[in-house]
Amino acid sequence: MMRPVRWALLFAAFLTIAAGCSTDITEISDVALVMITGVDYDEERGKFIFTAYCILPSATSTEKTDKHHEWVASAQGDSILDAARNLRSRAGKTMNWQHDKFFVIGEEAARHAFYEIVDYMTRSRDIRLTSYILVSEGKALDTLKNKSETNDLLANDLLGRTINQHLWGKSISLTLKDISNWFADPYRGFVTGRLRTNHGAGRSEAGLVLSGGSAFHKGKFIGWLNGQDTLTVYMLSKRKEWNKLEFALRVQSRSANVTLLMHAPKKKFHFRQSDQGPAMDVDMNLKATLMDMDRPLQIQSPETLEQLERAAGREIEEMIEGSLRRFQRDFKADLLGLSDFIRQYHSKEWSRMKDKWDELYPAMPVKIHANVKLTIIGMNQSLEGN
Amino acid sequence: MKQDPIGGSVANALNDLTRRFADNDLFVIRDLDIEEGRPTASFAYLRTIVDEKNLNRELVGVLSDGHKYEEGRKDAFYIEFMNRLGSAKQLRHMEEVEQFISAAGVVFFIEGRFMAYGIVMPGYETRAIEEPKIEVNVRGPREGFTEDIQKNLSMVYRRLKTSELKSVPFQIGRQSQTTVMVLYLKNRVDEPVLAEVLKRLRDVQMNVLIDSAQLEEWIQDSKYSPFAQILNTERPDRIASALNHGKTAILIDGSPNALIAPSLFTDFLHPSEDLYERFYFANFLRMLRLITLIISLFGPSLYIALTTFHLEMIPTPLMLAFLSSKAGIPFPTFIEALIMEIAFEILREASLRLPRVLGQSVSIVGALIIGETAVDAGVVSRPMVIVVAMTGIASFTIPQFSTAISLRLLRFPLMFTTAVTGVFGLSLGMFVIFLHLCSLKSFGKPYVPLFDGREWRKVIENYVLLPIQHRNIQSSGSNRRDDETG
Numbered sequence: 012m013m014r015p016v017r018w019a020l021l022f023a024a025f026l027t028i029a030a031g032c033s034t035d036i037t038e039i040s041d042v043a044l045v046m047i048t049g050v051d052y053d054e055e056r057g058k059f060i061f062t063a064y065c066i067l068p069s070a071t072s073t074e075k076t077d078k079h080h081e082w083v084a085s086a087q088g089d090s091i092l093d094a095a096r097n098l099r100s101r102a103g104k105t106m107n108w109q110h111d112k113f114f115v116i117g118e119e120a121a122r123h124a125f126y127e128i129v130d131y132m133t134r135s136r137d138i139r140l141t142s143y144i145l146v147s148e149g150k151a152l153d154t155l156k157n158k159s160e161t162n163d164l165l166a167n168d169l170l171g172r173t174i175n176q177h178l179w180g181k182s183i184s185l186t187l188k189d190i191s192n193w194f195a196d197p198y199r200g201f202v203t204g205r206l207r208t209n210h211g212a213g214r215s216e217a218g219l220v221l222s223g224g225s226a227f228h229k230g231k232f233i234g235w236l237n238g239q240d241t242l243t244v245y246m247l248s249k250r251k252e253w254n255k256l257e258f259a260l261r262v263q264s265r266s267a268n269v270t271l272l273m274h275a276p277k278k279k280f281h282f283r284q285s286d287q288g289p290a291m292d293v294d295m296n297l298k299a300t301l302m303d304m305d306r307p308l309q310i311q312s313p314e315t316l317e318q319l320e321r322a323a324g325r326e327i328e329e330m331i332e333g334s335l336r337r338f339q340r341d342f343k344a345d346l347l348g349l350s351d352f353i354r355q356y357h358s359k360e361w362s363r364m365k366d367k368w369d370e371l372y373p374a375m376p377v378k379i380h381a382n383v384k385l386t387i388i389g390m391n392q393s394l395e396g397n
Numbered sequence: 398m399k400q401d402p403i404g405g406s407v408a409n410a411l412n413d414l415t416r417r418f419a420d421n422d423l424f425v426i427r428d429l430d431i432e433e434g435r436p437t438a439s440f441a442y443l444r445t446i447v448d449e450k451n452l453n454r455e456l457v458g459v460l461s462d463g464h465k466y467e468e469g470r471k472d473a474f475y476i477e478f479m480n481r482l483g484s485a486k487q488l489r490h491m492e493e494v495e496q497f498i499s500a501a502g503v504v505f506f507i508e509g510r511f512m513a514y515g516i517v518m519p520g521y522e523t524r525a526i527e528e529p530k531i532e533v534n535v536r537g538p539r540e541g542f543t544e545d546i547q548k549n550l551s552m553v554y555r556r557l558k559t560s561e562l563k564s565v566p567f568q569i570g571r572q573s574q575t576t577v578m579v580l581y582l583k584n585r586v587d588e589p590v591l592a593e594v595l596k597r598l599r600d601v602q603m604n605v606l607i608d609s610a611q612l613e614e615w616i617q618d619s620k621y622s623p624f625a626q627i628l629n630t631e632r633p634d635r636i637a638s639a640l641n642h643g644k645t646a647i648l649i650d651g652s653p654n655a656l657i658a659p660s661l662f663t664d665f666l667h668p669s670e671d672l673y674e675r676f677y678f679a680n681f682l683r684m685l686r687l688i689t690l691i692i693s694l695f696g697p698s699l700y701i702a703l704t705t706f707h708l709e710m711i712p713t714p715l716m717l718a719f720l721s722s723k724a725g726i727p728f729p730t731f732i733e734a735l736i737m738e739i740a741f742e743i744l745r746e747a748s749l750r751l752p753r754v755l756g757q758s759v760s761i762v763g764a765l766i767i768g769e770t771a772v773d774a775g776v777v778s779r780p781m782v783i784v785v786a787m788t789g790i791a792s793f794t795i796p797q798f799s800t801a802i803s804l805r806l807l808r809f810p811l812m813f814t815t816a817v818t819g820v821f822g823l824s825l826g827m828f829v830i831f832l833h834l835c836s837l838k839s840f841g842k843p844y845v846p847l848f849d850g851r852e853w854r855k856v857i858e859n860y861v862l863l864p865i866q867h868r869n870i871q872s873s874g875s876n877r878r879d880d881e882t883g
Contacts, residue, residue, distance in 0.1 A: 038723070038730060039730070040724050107708055110708070110713045
């Protein structure tokens with residue numbers, strides 16, 4: 012009699028580890044895949060608004076279509092977690108953040124609650140450190156309600172644009188990892204993506220534009236950067252992507268307008284102590300490809316080429332110096348990470364000056380020497396022939 | 398065992414035999430000479446298993462060739478007759494006689510002799526030598542073993558023309574008295590392994606031995622392991638190559654599969670064809686088979702782990718594809734996988750058991766109709782069909798059927814552990830299987846060749862096929878380098 016009972020108990024013991032009993036299981040069919048998250052902050056009421064752009068399967072698997080249903084849901088709460096949890100009251104499925112590539116922070120939230128947001132994101136295990144953080148003009152909620160122009164999923168569209176940033180350089184997106192690395196640094200600032208809605212003429216629907224940058228310093232949003240300034244940041248601070256960067260440059264030389272495609276910029280930073288205090292020189296070497304010109308130029312002559320190269324160099328120097336002026340005087344924020352360079356290579360000087368960095372930086376002269384080399388001029392000597 | 402010696406009296410011997418073969422319709426005694434009503438020269442055999450036609454023809458032939466059957470010259474007549482039939486073996490005990498007759502022999506008794514003469518004259522039909530059905534090669538020899546051990550032995554001996562090739566016979570099975578032959582190359586064989594093989598064969602206790610699989614079960618090292626530890630092959634070229642590697646081969650009468658001992662896990666993954674292809678391609682195939690081994694063992698489990706526990710490990714575009722194909726599927730992934738795996742096993746078994754022509758249509762019906770309809774009806778998801786089909790096909794690339802089925806079987810417990818704890822359970826299962834494999838031995842040799850700090854070259858050669866000049870024939874009997882193919 013005891014024997015069957017013992018076997019039954021043993022069997023029951025096995026049942027406890029049976030597959031259905033595991034609490035960790037998340038079936039894909041029960042998942043709402045969050046692909047973009049928006050965070051807004053209402054300063055007056057002290058409320059966070061958490062918006063999730065989710066992907067749901069269209070209907071059932073039997074339809075031979077991979078169309079997905081996009082769904083934007085948002086909820087309010089006293090803290091980010093509270094808002095995020097309140098969001099679950101609206102979702103019939105388990106929200107999954109593991110494939111979230113973008114966090115769009117509303118302008119107001121970036122100005123007033125950025126610390127809280129970054130803190131939440133780095134703590135949460137669901138959120139990937141490789142997801143990009145963008146700042147939207149206006150509310151993130153409104154931004155996420157836009158449709159993508161390509162009819163692709165908005166998340167895919169944004170990801171594609173982020174990946175293609177190196178082809179024009181006028182937009183920068185930082186990952187959560189980079190931001191949390193630099194966040195704690197009181198000396199330097201950083202620049203990440205700027206997202207805005209474009210109600211352009213001739214378009215029926217508003218589209219999203221990822222262009223320019225949003226500048227942060229001491230953990231707070233300090234202002235927007237235009238495309239040129241962003242390009243400067245890209246050229247001088249995104250070390251990992253220097254080799255990939257390409258950008259177009261319009262140069263005037265001998266009354267002709269020439270467009271050059273610049274690439275592979277190599278840079279060397281030099282730090283020196285001058286009478287007026289610390290100063291920096293940046294030597295840049297860029298290669299250029301001649302892409303178009305509006306009238307024939309005698310480019311077979313070395314003088315013309317040299318002149319063109321000099322003009323391009325000057326153009327770049329002016330562009331960068333203009334941006335640097337804005338960074339130093341208007342923002343008073345070291346967006347290029349010059350402080351990092353000084354700390355790494357001139358640690359003695361740095362330890363002396365780091366306490367006064369906030370006063371020294373805006374006044375520090377930074378001299379740019381851009382040396383452009385035209386490597387490819389193309390086949391056409393001139394359209395009329397010679 | 399008590400043995401009855403042959404007494405010298407034909408009549409007594411025949412009485413004894415008649416008693417032993419009582420109630421046997423096939424048993425025949427024919428007398429050549431009778432004196433005083435008692436037979437003085439006779440022969441006995443079992444009809445139908447002996448070539449009776451030939452026997453009669455030779456008897457008539459001896460008589461008509463002018464050999465006088467007369468007093469005083471009878472012995473010469475008997476010897477002439479027996480010589481015409483074949484080589485005679487001297488039998489001294491009635492038990493031997495009984496066995497001999499059972500094994501398609503004709504036994505002669507002559508008055509006054511304290512022995513009988515046995516000649517093997519099988520008259521039954523055996524299958525002709527055909528191309529191997531299971532171990533199919535694109536290139537290489539095309540003959541396979543048959544059920545007749547003599548034919549099989551001839552095929553091996555033809556490939557190794559040396560006196561070093563030794564054969565040790567065994568009679569196994571109290572009733573079946575099946576001939577089992579252990580082959581080895583004296584100068585290459587691993588002596589301790591050979592001794593172990595012979596010892597184990599001597600210890601076999603069974604009534605009827607029909608196929609090598611039964612013997613394999615008796616002599617293998619670990620009886621409860623899911624993995625086959627003795628390689629079986631139906632290719633004589635593979636046996637020749639194994640003998641050259643210092644292994645022993647066991648041939649069993651009545652079985653077209655010979656056994657090779659000791660066998661390593663890698664042997665089960667490499668078909669003999671590897672030796673007949675260029676080594677680049679052979680190594681590519683070996684690598685491919687290692688991959689398919691992993692797929693066929695872990696495929697469904699990995700899918701379960703990824704789609705129910707570790708969604709973050711799936712790339713986003715793939716996740717989007719999964720998302721749409723998994724929507725509306727009524728079963729949890731684990732149950733879905735279980736259903737599909739079992740359905741696949743049913744299909745495989747059905748197509749195997751049915752006649753070949755019908756079998757193909759079953760697999761087509763199963764794969765196309767059931768698979769497609771199940772997906773259309775929303776019972777299973779498309780990725781699951783892909784995973785199960787991929788796993789099934791991967792398991793077919795494992796050349797040894799016995800290994801392929803053990804992998805297929807182990808897939809199920811792995812699916813269970815994975816469904817409970819995700820990749821953790823999968824790696825736990827993987828770990829247990831790996832430990833088990835490492836603990837296995839085949840006739841005292843480690844089953845999985847792993848680096849132990851010594852003889853790394855030999856270990857490598859178990860996995861990688863080196864160009865022929867660099868191949869080192871493994872043999873503990875002789876360590877000389879050799880430039881042979883196998």
